[in-house]
Amino acid sequence: MRIGISCYSTFGGSGVVATEVGKALAGRGHEVHILSPSLPPRLVGFEDRINFHEVRASPYPLFEDAPYSIALGSKMADVAEKYSLDIIHAHYAIPHAMAALLARMAVPSLKVVTTLHGTDITVVGSDPSYLPMVKMAIRESDGVTAVSEYLRQETIRTFGVNRPIDVIGNFVEPPGLERPECRSWLAPKSAFVLTHISNFRPVKRVMDVLKTFELVRKEVPVRLVMVGDGPDRVEAETFCRERGFASEVRFTGKQLDIGTVLACSDIFLLPSATESFGLAALEAMGHRVPVIASRVGGLPEVIRHGVDGYLEALGDVDAMAEDVLRLVRDEKLRLSMGQAARDRALGTFAEGPIVDQYEALYHRVLGRN
Numbered sequence: 001m002r003i004g005i006s007c008y009s010t011f012g013g014s015g016v017v018a019t020e021v022g023k024a025l026a027g028r029g030h031e032v033h034i035l036s037p038s039l040p041p042r043l044v045g046f047e048d049r050i051n052f053h054e055v056r057a058s059p060y061p062l063f064e065d066a067p068y069s070i071a072l073g074s075k076m077a078d079v080a081e082k083y084s085l086d087i088i089h090a091h092y093a094i095p096h097a098m099a100a101l102l103a104r105m106a107v108p109s110l111k112v113v114t115t116l117h118g119t120d121i122t123v124v125g126s127d128p129s130y131l132p133m134v135k136m137a138i139r140e141s142d143g144v145t146a147v148s149e150y151l152r153q154e155t156i157r158t159f160g161v162n163r164p165i166d167v168i169g170n171f172v173e174p175p176g177l178e179r180p181e182c183r184s185w186l187a188p189k190s191a192f193v194l195t196h197i198s199n200f201r202p203v204k205r206v207m208d209v210l211k212t213f214e215l216v217r218k219e220v221p222v223r224l225v226m227v228g229d230g231p232d233r234v235e236a237e238t239f240c241r242e243r244g245f246a247s248e249v250r251f252t253g254k255q256l257d258i259g260t261v262l263a264c265s266d267i268f269l270l271p272s273a274t275e276s277f278g279l280a281a282l283e284a285m286g287h288r289v290p291v292i293a294s295r296v297g298g299l300p301e302v303i304r305h306g307v308d309g310y311l312e313a314l315g316d317v318d319a320m321a322e323d324v325l326r327l328v329r330d331e332k333l334r335l336s337m338g339q340a341a342r343d344r345a346l347g348t349f350a351e352g353p354i355v356d357q358y359e360a361l362y363h364r365v366l367g368r369n
């Protein structure tokens, strides 16, 4: 097949999933064209059958903002025609799905598959300024997927749509398990490493990470690694200084090499207000790191409470701190939970079977099965 994949080029999970699906499909012999405003961080290396198309919206004095969605639709139509694309796979509804539908009007043989990732439904998609167009895009796409059963139900509830939505989760590849040298920069030998990775948006509740850490550090030697950047970083760094533990918390900013950080970590914290799947948690699990998260959204479909991590009520930092202390104090429990987490990540959410599901969906919308 010839497949166009449209995504954001930020560090967010939708861009990661889109790029990794594209790489896996190219590895299976399909021709893949990735369309994005700039090179997605995971599209490193020169690989066969995978091409990148930069989308640029030209400015003009009349435009308040250059219309990216139109430029994206135009680029999709152009690439679809030149490379005889069978499918455009839009990752994150806004604006990729709408742009793909415009491209399909220009190139009627094109099929559109839309993957809903989370905030395109739960936060931005339900905003009245976008809702009617998101609803139309879900209705008119040839195939729609959601990354969890929670997100599928939330989509039906929010938009009242009555159409099949396939649930296809996020996935990981088996990472190595060696503990890298950099562990010694992050923490003294006797201290445990807690890690959080996100875009530091309010939905991630980074202050809950810090409050949990504050409770734990009073009891045991521990360090915190905060990876990523976003609107709440300044407040978070200020909090650490005011509470007098700034030297115990490392704010790394955005990092490409998440695997190395996770390989240095003992426990992963994800206290989000909502999370359709939680790719960062799954990546931690793949590294044998148990996850402590809030019991929201699709997280219970990924993390089994008491088996490969703990799920607590939203905002319950006392319970999360108790979970951390239990794992820190009981090495056997921590290691066995870490192993269970890895087994689950690489079993239920292995790349091969998940990419099989996308491939089967493409065949279905093309009427080839």
Ligand code: GMT
Pocket (backbone or CB within 6 Å): 011, 012, 013, 014, 015, 017, 092, 117, 118, 119, 147, 170, 199, 201, 203, 274, 275, 276, 277, 278, 279, 280
């Ligand atoms: O977490 C974010 O805000 C980024 C966002 C994105 O679209 O890039 O992540 C969403 O998609 C990921 C990949 O499918 C999911 O693993 C995340 O759970 C989801 N984020 C939220 O639902 C908040």
